[in-house]
Amino acid sequence: MEGKGVTRRQFIKYAGATAALLGLSQSLVPEIARALEELTSGKPPVLWIQGQNCTGCSVSFLNTNFPNAAELVLDKLSVRYHPTVMAAAGDLAFGVLEETAKELAGKYVLVVEGPVPTAEGGEFCTFGLEKETASFNGYQRRKDKPMTVWMEELVPGAAAIIALGNCASFGGIPAANASVTGTKAVQDIVKEISKDKPVINIGGCPSHPDWFVGTVLDYLINKRVPELDKHNRPKAFFGKLIHENCERRASFDAGLFLEDWNDNNPDMKLCLFKMGCKGPVTYADCPTRRWNSGVNWCVGANAPCHGCAEPTFYKDLSPLYEPLPNVNFLGINTTAETLGWVAAGATAAGIGAHYLYKQLGKKAPEGGEQ
Amino acid sequence: MAQLISIDPVTRIEGHLRIDVEVEDGKVKDAWSSGTMFRGIEMLLKGKHPFDAQQVTERICGVCPLVHGTAASYNLDDALGVELPDNARLIRNLCLGANFIQSHILHFYHLAALDYVDVAAVVNYSGSNAALKAIKGKVAGLVKANDVYPFLPRYESDDYVSDPELATVLVGHYVEALEMRKKAQEMLSIFYGRMPSFVGTVPGGVTVQPTVSNIAAFRARLAELRFWIDNVYVQDILTVAGVPAYQIFFTAGDSGGNYLAYGGFDEDSNGTVKFLPRGYITGNDVAAVKEFDENKITESVKHSWYRDECEGLHPKEGKTEPEVGKEGAYSFLKAPRYDGKAMEVGPMARMLVLAGLELSGKISPDKQKLMPLVKSLGLDAKVMELATEGKFGILPRHAMRALECKLIADQMDVWLDELKPGEPIYDKKDIPGESYGRGLVEGPRGALGHWIHIKGKKIDNYQAIVPTTWNAAPRDKEGNRGPIETALLGLPVPDAENPINVVRCVRSFDPCLACAIHVIHPEHNGVKSFRVV
Ligand code: SF4
Ligand code: SF4
Numbered sequence: 001m002e003g004k005g006v007t008r009r010q011f012i013k014y015a016g017a018t019a020a021l022l023g024l025s026q027s028l029v030p031e032i033a034r035a036l037e038e039l040t041s042g043k044p045p046v047l048w049i050q051g052q053n054c055t056g057c058s059v060s061f062l063n064t065n066f067p068n069a070a071e072l073v074l075d076k077l078s079v080r081y082h083p084t085v086m087a088a089a090g091d092l093a094f095g096v097l098e099e100t101a102k103e104l105a106g107k108y109v110l111v112v113e114g115p116v117p118t119a120e121g122g123e124f125c126t127f128g129l130e131k132e133t134a135s136f137n138g139y140q141r142r143k144d145k146p147m148t149v150w151m152e153e154l155v156p157g158a159a160a161i162i163a164l165g166n167c168a169s170f171g172g173i174p175a176a177n178a179s180v181t182g183t184k185a186v187q188d189i190v191k192e193i194s195k196d197k198p199v200i201n202i203g204g205c206p207s208h209p210d211w212f213v214g215t216v217l218d219y220l221i222n223k224r225v226p227e228l229d230k231h232n233r234p235k236a237f238f239g240k241l242i243h244e245n246c247e248r249r250a251s252f253d254a255g256l257f258l259e260d261w262n263d264n265n266p267d268m269k270l271c272l273f274k275m276g277c278k279g280p281v282t283y284a285d286c287p288t289r290r291w292n293s294g295v296n297w298c299v300g301a302n303a304p305c306h307g308c309a310e311p312t313f314y315k316d317l318s319p320l321y322e323p324l325p326n327v328n329f330l331g332i333n334t335t336a337e338t339l340g341w342v343a344a345g346a347t348a349a350g351i352g353a354h355y356l357y358k359q360l361g362k363k364a365p366e367g368g369e370q
Numbered sequence: 371m372a373q374l375i376s377i378d379p380v381t382r383i384e385g386h387l388r389i390d391v392e393v394e395d396g397k398v399k400d401a402w403s404s405g406t407m408f409r410g411i412e413m414l415l416k417g418k419h420p421f422d423a424q425q426v427t428e429r430i431c432g433v434c435p436l437v438h439g440t441a442a443s444y445n446l447d448d449a450l451g452v453e454l455p456d457n458a459r460l461i462r463n464l465c466l467g468a469n470f471i472q473s474h475i476l477h478f479y480h481l482a483a484l485d486y487v488d489v490a491a492v493v494n495y496s497g498s499n500a501a502l503k504a505i506k507g508k509v510a511g512l513v514k515a516n517d518v519y520p521f522l523p524r525y526e527s528d529d530y531v532s533d534p535e536l537a538t539v540l541v542g543h544y545v546e547a548l549e550m551r552k553k554a555q556e557m558l559s560i561f562y563g564r565m566p567s568f569v570g571t572v573p574g575g576v577t578v579q580p581t582v583s584n585i586a587a588f589r590a591r592l593a594e595l596r597f598w599i600d601n602v603y604v605q606d607i608l609t610v611a612g613v614p615a616y617q618i619f620f621t622a623g624d625s626g627g628n629y630l631a632y633g634g635f636d637e638d639s640n641g642t643v644k645f646l647p648r649g650y651i652t653g654n655d656v657a658a659v660k661e662f663d664e665n666k667i668t669e670s671v672k673h674s675w676y677r678d679e680c681e682g683l684h685p686k687e688g689k690t691e692p693e694v695g696k697e698g699a700y701s702f703l704k705a706p707r708y709d710g711k712a713m714e715v716g717p718m719a720r721m722l723v724l725a726g727l728e729l730s731g732k733i734s735p736d737k738q739k740l741m742p743l744v745k746s747l748g749l750d751a752k753v754m755e756l757a758t759e760g761k762f763g764i765l766p767r768h769a770m771r772a773l774e775c776k777l778i779a780d781q782m783d784v785w786l787d788e789l790k791p792g793e794p795i796y797d798k799k800d801i802p803g804e805s806y807g808r809g810l811v812e813g814p815r816g817a818l819g820h821w822i823h824i825k826g827k828k829i830d831n832y833q834a835i836v837p838t839t840w841n842a843a844p845r846d847k848e849g850n851r852g853p854i855e856t857a858l859l860g861l862p863v864p865d866a867e868n869p870i871n872v873v874r875c876v877r878s879f880d881p882c883l884a885c886a887i888h889v890i891h892p893e894h895n896g897v898k899s900f901r902v903v
Contacts, residue, residue, distance in 0.1 A: 043517060052407060054430060054433075054435075055432040055433055056429070056435065059432045062551065063565075078519050084382060084481070086519070087382075087521050087522060087524035088525070090376070090379070092525065125386065126378075127386055136700075137390075137402070139392075141376055173411065173426065206432060262794050262796050292552075292556045292559035292565060295556045296563050298569045300563060302570075303570055315414075319419035320419070321421040
C-alpha cells in the first residue's frame with residue numbers, strides 16, 4: 001500500500017466510504033478493506049462499449065468520488081476498452097476488444113452504454129471494421145462492423161453485463177424511434193444471444209456515478225449479482241419512491257404548490273407537483289443521495305423530477321412540465337388543485353404513499369416497491 | 371504509391387467517427403470524414419409539448435447538455451416572446467460558462483493529451499517531488515503488472531514528450547484535471563440541479579433564485595478553477611506548444627481559412643451585445659471580420675445519406691429524409707454551409723473573430739480582452755506570424771481553447787457580481803397557437819442553432835445544426851470538402867501503421883458525433899443498405 005502512496009489509515013477511510021456508498025454497516029469495514037486490497041492485485045478486466053448513446057453516463061461516471069475516477073480506472077479495474085478515454089484508436093483499439101474477448105473469456109465485465117439498433121442489419125451503429133471488404137473511392141476497404149455483431153462476440157464471454165443508463169437498460173430516448181432504427185434494450189439483445197446471462201440495469205438519464213460504482217464494487221467484493229428489482233435494477237439504489245423521501249413532501253401534503261418560478265421563496269420549499277413533478281411515480285434515491293458530490297438534485301433546484309430513472313422515461317412521462325393527469329385517489333377523481341388535501345387526509349389515515357402511487361394514471365408501479 | 375488508411379473508431383472523441391485518408395509519399399492526399407451512428411432526436415419531438423424540447427435536446431449530447439438545453443430555451447423564448455429577466459440571463463451565462471470550463475479541461479487533458487505525452491516515460495522520473503513520486507509509483511505498478519490499460523496500446527511515434535520530469539508533471543495534471551472538471555460540474559449543479567442533464571433552465575427563465583449562499587458556493591469553486599486554469603491549463607498548453615518537434619503543428623492542420631461564430635453569452639436583455647462577438651471570416655482574412663446573416667445558412671446533402679430534395683435548404687424549412695445507400699454518399703452528417711462555404715466553428719473561430727475585431731479597431735482599446743491576454747503571455751509575435759502565413763493549425767486550435775477558457779472563467783466572476791437576489795428569474799408566457807423560434811448560441815465546440823415551429827400549441831418541426839456537423843461535414847454539392855477533411859490534407863504520415871498525426875488533427879476539433887447525428891425521419895421507405903458500394 002505505502003509504495004503506492006496510500007497510507008493504511010487512508011485506505012481504511014476509503015473502505016469506510018465504500019461501505020457508506022453501498023449502504024453497509026461500518027462494522028464490515030475491515031472485510032471491505034481486505035476485499036479491496038485483493039482487488040488491487042488481480043484487477044478485473046472491463047470492456048466498456050457505446051451504442052446509440054450520448055456519452056452522458058461516461059461523463060457522469062467521471063464525477064465519482066469514493067473511489068474517484070482515477071482510482072477506479074487505474075487501481076481497481078483494468079479498463080481495456082473505453083472509446084472516450086483509451087489511448088488507442090482504429091485497428092489498435094478494436095484489436096484490444098477482440099483479443100480480450102478471446103483471451104479472457106468468462107472473466108471480463110461488459111459495460112454497455114446506449115442501446116442497440118437492430119434495423120437494417122445493425123448499420124445504424126457501427127464501430128471497428130469487419131474482415132470482409134467493400135470498395136470505397138476506388139480502394140478495397142474493410143466494412144464497418146455493426147454493434148449487433150460486437151454484441152454476439154462479446155456477450156457469451158462476459159462474466160457480468162451491466163447496462164448503464166436508461167437507454168441501455170430500457171431503450172430510453174432512441175427507443176422512442178424504435179420503429180425506424182429497431183432500437184433494443186441490452187437485456188433484450190442478450191436474451192437472444194445467451195439466454196440465461198444476467199444483465200444488471202442501472203437506470204437514470206444519466207446514471208448516477210454511485211449507482212454504477214456501488215453496483216460494480218458490490219459485485220466485485222461480494223462476488224455476486226446484487227439484489228435486483230423486477231426491472232433488474234439494484235434494489236439498493238432503486239428501491240424507494242422519490243415522493244416518499246422528498247424534502248418537499250410536507251408542502252405536498254399541505255397542498256402548497258409552486259406555480260410560477262418567481263414565487264418561490266428560497267426559505268419555503270413549495271411542492272413541484274403542478275410543475276410536472278414525476279416524483280410520485282419514480283423509484284430512485286436522489287432525495288437522499290443527491291448529485292454532484294451531494295451538491296444538489298433536481299427538486300433541490302426547484303425543478304420537477306422528470307422520472308429519468310423509470311423504464312417509461314421519456315415517452316410515457318411526457319409532457320414533462322404538466323402535472324400527472326387525473327389523479328384517481330381513494331376513489332375520488334381529483335386534480336392537482338385538491339390533491340394535497342386529499343393526500344394529507346390519507347396520510348393521517350395511515351395509508352402509505354404506495355397506495356397513492358398505485359392510483360396514479362394507468363400504469364402499474366414501476367420498480368422496486370417492496 | 372497511394373494507400374488508404376481507415377481509422378475506425380476514432381477514440382477519445384464523443385461518438386462514432388470514421389476517418390479515411392489516402393496517403394501518398396508519406397503525406398495525406400485526400401480525406402473523408404464519416405459519422406457512423408444514427409439516433410433520431412428531432413423527430414420524436416414532433417407533436418410533443420414545446421417545453422419538452424429543452425429536456426429532450428439536452429440528451430443529444432452528454433458532454434454538453436448545457437448547450438443544447440440553453441439553445442432550446444432561447445429558441446422557445448423566441449417563439450413565446452419571452453422577455454428574459456437579467457437574473458435568468460446571468461445564471462444562463464454562468465452555467466454555460468461552467469460547462470465551457472469542464473468541457474475544455476476534459477478535452478485537453480483526457481481526450482487530447484495522450485497524443486503528445488509519453489506515459490511510459492513516467493517510470494524514469496528521478497526527482498524528489500513527493501506528489502510526482504506517487505504518480506511514478508502508480509504508473510510503475512501498472513507497468514510491473516503488465517496492465518497499462520487504458521494508456522497502452524497507442525500509436526507509436528518518436529515525437530512524444532518523453533522527458534521524465536515533464537511527462538510526469540503532465541500525467542499528474544491529467545489526474546488533477548479529473549478533479550477540476552468534477553468541480554466545474556458541481557458548480558453547475560448549484561444552480562442547475564445536477565450534471566449531466568441539468569434541470570434548472572426552462573423556457574422563460576431559470577428555476578433557481580440567486581441567493582447569498584448559492585452565489586458564495588459558486589464563487590468558491592470558480593476561484594479554485596480560475597487559479598488552476600491560469601497556473602496549470604494555460605501553462606501546460608504553452609509548454610506543449612514549445613516542444614520543437616511540434617512546431618509544424620502551428621500551421622499543419624488548418625481547415626481552409628473560413629471561420630464562423632454566432633456569438634455567445636448575452637450581455638443585454640435582447641442579446642444584441644455578446645461577450646464573445648459574432649461574425650465570420652473568409653480566406654484567413656482575420657482583420658476583415660464580416661457581419662453574420664442567419665439567412666445564409668444552408669445544408670447540402672449531395673454526399674450524405676439523405677434524399678436530394680433536402681438539398682440546399684435553410685434549417686427553418688429544413689428537411690431530413692434519409693436515403694441510405696445513396697450513390698456517392700458516405701456519412702450521416704449533412705454538410706452545412708454559410709454563403710456556400712464550409713466553415714470551421716469552435717474556439718478558434720470565436721477567438722479569431724474576436725482578434726479580428728480587436729486588431730481592426732472595431733473594439734476600442736479599453737474594451738479589448740484577447741490581444742492584451744495574448745501579449746501578456748508573450749504570444750503576439752507568434753500570432754502575427756501565423757496571420758501573415760494565413761494558416762492556423764492544430765496547436766493554435768488547442769491554445770485558443772485554453773485562452774477562451776480563461777477569458778470566460780474571469781468574466782464569470784463579473785456576472786456573479788451582477789446577480790440580484792430577490793429580483794425576477796422567470797417570465798411566464800402562454801404557448802402560442804402558431805409561432806416560429808430560433809436559438810443561436812455558442813457551445814464549447816462551436817456555433818449551435820436550434821429552430822422550432824409550433825403549431826396547435828405543439829411542436830410541428832424541430833431542427834438543430836450542431837458544431838460538429840459544421841466541422842466534420844462531408845463534401846457538399848460542389849465537391850468542396852468539410853473543414854476536418856481539408857485540415858487533414860498534407861499532414862505527414864510517415865508510418866501507415868501509426869497515423870498519429872491524423873488523430874491529432876481530428877481531435878484538435880474536439881468532435882462530438884452523437885451531437886452531429888441526431889436527426890431521423892419517419893419516411894423511411896425501402897432503405898436497404900448503408901454500404902457505399
Ligand atoms: S410531487 Fe415532487 S416535489 Fe412534490 S413532494 Fe412529491 S417528489 Fe417532492
Ligand atoms: S430526481 Fe428524477 S429526474 Fe432527477 S435524477 Fe432523480 S430520477 Fe432523474
